Amino acid sequence: MRLPSRVAAVAGAVVLMAGGATLATAPTAAAVSTPSNCQYRWYTPHNAKTTAGVNLRTGPSTGYTSLGILAKGTGFTHYCIAYPNGTNWAWGKVTSGANRGKSGWVAYSYLTH
Structure with a gap:
């Protein structure tokens, strides 16, 4: 199942706050x-x-x-x-x-x- 880009961005932020690995993604047009x-x-x-x-x-x-x-x-x-x-x-x-x-x-x- 593919997550919408905003959900993926939030999930990445949660991982970072929890001390996870660095996550870098390019924004999609929908995210801007x-x-x-x-x-x-x-x-x-x-x-x-x-x-x-x-x-x-x-x-x-x-x-x-x-x-x-x-x-x-x-x-x-x-x-x-x-x-x-x-x-x-x-x-x-x-x-x-x-x-x-x-x-x-x-x-x-x-x-x-």
Whole structure:
């Protein structure tokens, strides 16, 4: 029987608190709280890198505030996309570089897999 990912995560935490072995798992898309304006959520996170310098934004368009610039080659794990006005935007978390740990939106055309 396969346990849902949240149950497995809780079970792993209980094992760790009880002094068990270290358990490391990657979060599934279902385990990450995605913004309400996501139109399509991935079943598993997608790891990507930026193809050029690009803004990390608070929402899925250039009209939203920039949270910082991601340099070319910055790691970005995305969990969902939105496509307002025909342009694809990915929401996720920065995994390398100066903005590591920040979450936000990146224009999908600036990501490579």
